[in-house]
Amino acid sequence: MTAPAGEDGAETRASRLLLRNRPFRSLWTARVISFTGDSLSLVALMLHVAGTTGQALAVSLLLLVGDFAPALLGPLTGAISDRFELKRVMVVCELIQGVLLLTLALVLPPLPVLLVLVGLRSVAGHVFQPASRSAVPALVKERELEVANSTLGFGTNAAEALGPLVAAALLPFVGIQGVLLIDAASFFVSALLLVSVPSLPPAPSESHGPAPSLLRQARLGLGYLWSTPAVRVIALGFCAVVAFNGVDDVALVVLAKDTFHAGDSAVGLLLGAVGVGLVCGYGLLARYGALASMPLLLILGFAVSSVGNLLTGLAWAVSAALAMQTVRGLGIAAMDVASNTLLQRVVPPGMLGRVFGNLYGAIGVAAAVSYLGGGLLLDATSAPVTLMVAGAGGTLATVVVALTLPGALRRSLAARDAGAAEVRRAASP
Structure with a gap:
């Protein structure tokens, strides 16, 4: 799809897109908030694991269950996005992550339980990721896809870069548990913002009859x-x-x-x-x-x-x-x-x-x-x-x-x- 003749090219720039497209703005804001909180909690959890175990292996295990292990479930996490209503998938994933972070913050369990909770949170995040990317074409015009994807990338990467600095400033005042509570709150705020996104029902099944x-x-x-x-x-x-x-x-x-x-x-x-x-x-x-x-x-x-x-x-x-x-x-x-x-x-x-x-x-x-x-x-x-x-x-x-x-x-x-x-x-x- 191309822009109508004579249309101002600035129409598709990030600031215009965010100002004029409320559903996309909600998705963008939700992503930036939860990414900021996530980068805060990663710093806090690494410091907590390193301080309580004194082992580099424990920190490596933390990163492994947070990144690599959920990646093996990619075929299933993506199928969930295609099977169910996208807004509901995103909201539920954010709520699950918020509850798991809240549990971590309040309990600070021993390493084996902590790794399980971090792994479950990461799986929910891996379900959210394809759902949020699949939602973009439904929220913006086709000619705005480049700008929409760039704007999401700018916001989330800036949040990830800022997060460790914010964590360093907050840790002396609120401690490990306080930072984890802030991350949990970020997921609840993100879920609340996503409620304003319009319904995004799944596409019809690729086969006739009951859904596979x-x-x-x-x-x-x-x-x-x-x-x-x-x-x-x-x-x-x-x-x-x-x-x-x-x-x-x-x-x-x-x-x-x-x-x-x-x-x-x-x-x-x-x-x-x-x-x-x-x-x-x-x-x-x-x-x-x-x-x-x-x-x-x-x-x-x-x-x-x-x-x-x-x-x-x-x-x-x-x-x-x-x-x-x-x-x-x-x-x-x-x-x-x-x-x-x-x-x-x-x-x-x-x-x-x-x-x-x-x-x-x-x-x-x-x-x-x-x-x-x-x-x-x-x-x-x-x-x-x-x-x-x-x-x-x-x-x-x-x-x-x-x-x-x-x-x-x-x-x-x-x-x-x-x-x-x-x-x-x-x-x-």
Whole structure:
């Protein structure tokens, strides 16, 4: 869909979209509030686990159950979004997370119980994620998708960057339990905001007769992801880039300490540089994203995020590595906005939740693979070599995507249009 002739291009900018579209504004505000609270509680829980157990392994387990384990449930979490009314799914997920955080805050249970509660909260978050992405096309016009996705990315990433700073300021006054209570409150406020979003009923079932079971819907979602050319190329390309480059967080620490012989402040700057680039990238795309070609933006995002690591491995000083990682953040913002927008346009509404659920789950697995394989490479070689190998591998994956994506998009869009035409013929008297 294109804008009518003579329409002011500024109509689709982030500020106009937020001011004029109340349902999207509610979704955006809810996301920003709960992301801020989430980043607060992550800091608090890491400090609590480290302080009560004194073991780095316990902190690693906390991160594992919070990120990797729920990613394995991606096919099911996405199927829930396609099976039930989206607003109800989002509200229930936020309420569940709020109750679990409230329990954590009031009880501060021993480590095994704490890990179970954190894992359950993360599963609810993984159900919410594809539901919220699936809701965007129903809340904004098709020509506003680029700006809507950029605006969501800007708000949530800015919240994640701000959260640790707010946690550092609050902890001396309210303590671990107080910060966890604030996070619980953020989820309840988010649920309240989402109540104002209009009803978003699920699309009709892909089969005639009774709706298939949740497990069958999950299997159908996996089959769709693999059988649809554009979706398969986007998902495999994204996962390949993450599998190569995910290790950079660990490699940057070693680069600063062992290669540049710098202090902890340099480590913090390097790790924070990507976040700065991300926020700037989302801000630029929120303003100018409607002018960009999404396939080209996806390829550029893959390339910049990968070449950024390769050049970081060649950096001669902390300042050069800092610049490369900041630019790399721009690339990550581009690949996120482009992939979300392309999928929202190519995938039918009744399958969108499962596609996002499978994609986010696969990305989580790819990141875990990168941590393991990259860690072994880091131990065997050095941080510069690891970053160069990571960047080179991601660049190779980008080339494959650039060669295959245009044709895959043409085939997928043709199939989508043919399916829509068939539905219209079946519905006509």
